Amino acid sequence: MSSARSERLVNLVLCLLSTRQYLSAERIRSTVAGYSDAPSDEAFFRMFERDKSELRELGVPVETGRNSGLDPNEGYRIARRDYELPEIELAPDEAAALALAARLWDSPQMATSAHNAVLKLRAAGVEVDTDAAPGVQPRVHASDPAFGPLVAAVDAGRVVTFLHRRGPASEPTARTVEPWGVVSYRGRWYLVGHDRARQDVRCFRVSRIADAKAVGPAGAVTVPDGADLLALVAASAGPAPQAAVEATLLLAPDRAVGLRRGAEVVQQTRDGDVVRVQLPDLDVAARSIAGYGADAVVLAPPELRERVLLLLAGALA
Incomplete structure (x- = not known):
């Protein structure tokens, strides 16, 4: 038209x-x-x-x-x-999600679209509070130079060529990929697609991609039915890091100095000090505590106590 x-x-x-x-x-x-x-x-x-x-x-x-x-x-x-459209009603969590989305797309490529979307919602009578969900901030920023060209190639269904580094110190290699989508996972952007040279599905961290260019005609790339891009990225990135654990320990008097650093003494008894300490995750916490032998006894949580006992039993065996 x-x-x-x-x-x-x-x-x-x-x-x-x-x-x-x-x-x-x-x-x-x-x-x-x-x-x-x-x-x-x-x-x-x-x-x-x-x-x-x-x-x-x-x-x-x-x-x-x-x-x-x-x-x-x-x-x-x-x-x-x-x-006119019917009245649009959003639940508080939906309005908060929209506000966070508007903050997320703060890259030059997406800022205008996000701003226009919020304006249209407000014009329709929906009050989108950009300060909603206090304490929650998107951690993903679409600021990588390759982000815009890759998203455009996905939208157009075009093949992309680029240089990719497997790690910060590795040499870049040329790749030709049929892009299926750009996915956010654990605070990073990933390109998912079919690598023509490897003849297999591959995931690439966008921050390690350079000189991304779309080649060939539009509509040449077809995403397979049922492809779960987020699951592919999750499998490629490996298991998620474990959450920190708060442990309550009984430490022998004047012993287990390493565990006492950063710990809070909550009670003093004849057998020692009851302390509360934050440790990175269950596995690290279990190995650290087991290394002190009888000088450190786990009182809580139960799953940490069980892991420490298994390590000590293995050492005894």
């Missing part, structure tokens, strides 16, 4: 929305910019009929009727009650 026709259709919608009465074709011709260019009455009516059909195909309810029984000419209008 040409820009002139698009502008004319928008003007026609605004004209028909701005009145409660039915407007005659002649009135529309003199009001809506673009119709005055028609060289004849016949050309105008053909243009007007095409525009009405186009709007109705787009779901715009163009009504036909007369303002009174004495009016000899038919007119046209768009009733606001039929044209």
Whole structure:
């Protein structure tokens, strides 16, 4: 559709929305910019009929009727009650998700789209509080230079070529990939697709990609049905790191100095000090505590106590 026709259709919608009465074709011709260019009455009516059909195909309810029984000419209008969207209601968690999404897409490629989306929601009566969900901040930033070209290639269904480093110190290698999607996982962006040279599915960290270029025709890449991109990235990235654990320990008097660093003494007894300490995860905590033997006894949590006992039993065996 040409820009002139698009502008004319928008003007026609605004004209028909701005009145409660039915407007005659002649009135529309003199009001809506673009119709005055028609060289004849016949050309105008053909243009007007095409525009009405186009709007109705787009779901715009163009009504036909007369303002009174004495009016000899038919007119046209768009009733606001039929044209306007129904009220949009968002739950607090949904509104918070939208606010976080607006913060997330703060890259130059996405900032305008996010800003426009929030404006449209507010115009529809949805108050999107960008300060919603206090204490929650997106950690992913789409600032990698390769992010924009890769997303554009995915949208267009085009093959991409790029240089990829397996690690910070490794030499870059050239890759040709049929991109299926760009996925966020554990605070990083990953490209998922079919590596033509390896003839297999591969995941690439976007921050390690350089000189990304789309090649070949649009629509050449087809994503397999049922492909779970997030699961592919999760399998490629390995198991998730364990969460930190808070342990309550009984430490022998003046012993287990390493565990006492950063620990809080909550009780002193004849057998030693009861302390509370934060440790990186269960495995690290179990190995550290087991290394102190009888000088450190786990009181809580039960799963940590069980792991320490298994390590000590193995050492005894």
